[in-house]
Structures are given as structure tokens and as C-alpha cells.
Amino acid sequence: MIKIYRKTATIEAEQFDGSGAMIDKYGIEPPVMLSDGNFGISTLEGEMELDVGDWIATGVNREHWPIADDVFKKTYAELPVIPKVWADTIEEYKANHYRLDEIFTEWSWNYDEQELIARAWLDGYQVEAQHDTRAD
Missing domain, CATH: 1.10.10 (Arc Repressor Mutant, subunit A)
Structure with a gap:
């Protein structure tokens, strides 16, 4: 039987703008550019693709991962x-x-x-x- 779940953890997130400041902030040093011109970010699961406009999420253990903009907007709502x-x-x-x-x-x-x-x-x-x- 399928059950329905909701996410319960609160995250911090910031939309990636490709700036040097954000590259430094999230430890992309030296900046990793993938072959198609996109960035890469180190996560607990390894290197993941990060496009300008994607969101960088920070979890409860201060780990980071990218979330595509359209997925982020469907999944998360800012706290009041x-x-x-x-x-x-x-x-x-x-x-x-x-x-x-x-x-x-x-x-x-x-x-x-x-x-x-x-x-x-x-x-x-x-x-x-x-x-x-x-x-x-």
C-alpha cells in the first residue's frame, strides 16, 4: 500500500548566481567547471552538477546539495x-x-x-x- 509523506526537516537555501563569492562560500575552489560549462559542487554523494539559477540547499548537518529551480519551487516554501x-x-x-x-x-x-x-x-x-x- 502506498503511503503519502511530507518532508519535515527545515533547510537553508540560496539561489546560485555563479559569482565568485558564492563559489568561495560553498567551497568550490578552484571552481569546478564541467564539460558542458556548468559548475560542479561536492556533496555527500560526490560531485553533482550545479547550474546558475539552481538552489544550493544546506541541511541540518551543514551539508550542501543542488536543487534545480523548478523542483525547488514545487517542493519548498519559505518559512513565515x-x-x-x-x-x-x-x-x-x-x-x-x-x-x-x-x-x-x-x-x-x-x-x-x-x-x-x-x-x-x-x-x-x-x-x-x-x-x-x-x-x-
Whole structure:
């Protein structure tokens, strides 16, 4: 019987632009050019082809591998960006073993915020960049 699975690991990814900075960052030194003009990147499985526009994924053990742009866009979604106060609330509720629904009874959320909070609770999130508003 076929079962359906979803990926559960969070990765970091960056779209490869072919620049020297990215070649250095991902350890392609000296730059490896394959016979058809494409780059090669060392992975746990050996050398793999990497085209400009592909994504370089970084796994939980800091390993890298290429993902074609079309495959990446079908497979991955960027984690939501939420304000620090929301992130702190999620972490507090999780640490105190509250259920997800309890966060909605304590705060007044509109529908879009509820969906974003639920996604962040379940899948993870990025914290919105803090801006220093102090006058110099």
C-alpha cells in the first residue's frame, strides 16, 4: 500500500548566481567547471552538477546539495516571517504545554494572522528583523 509523506526537516537555501563569492562560500575552489560549462559542487554523494539559477540547499548537518529551480519551487516554501512578540508567545505556549487553540483564545487575531500563527507553530518561522528606532 502506498503511503503519502511530507518532508519535515527545515533547510537553508540560496539561489546560485555563479559569482565568485558564492563559489568561495560553498567551497568550490578552484571552481569546478564541467564539460558542458556548468559548475560542479561536492556533496555527500560526490560531485553533482550545479547550474546558475539552481538552489544550493544546506541541511541540518551543514551539508550542501543542488536543487534545480523548478523542483525547488514545487517542493519548498519559505518559512513565515513573524514579529518577535508572536515568536515569544509561540515559544512560551509550547514551553508551558499549551495547545495551539489556546493561543487564539488569549489574543485577538484576525483570520490572516491566525493562519500565519498556525503555520509558524507547526512548520517553524523566521523572526522579523528588529529596527533600532532610537534617535542618535
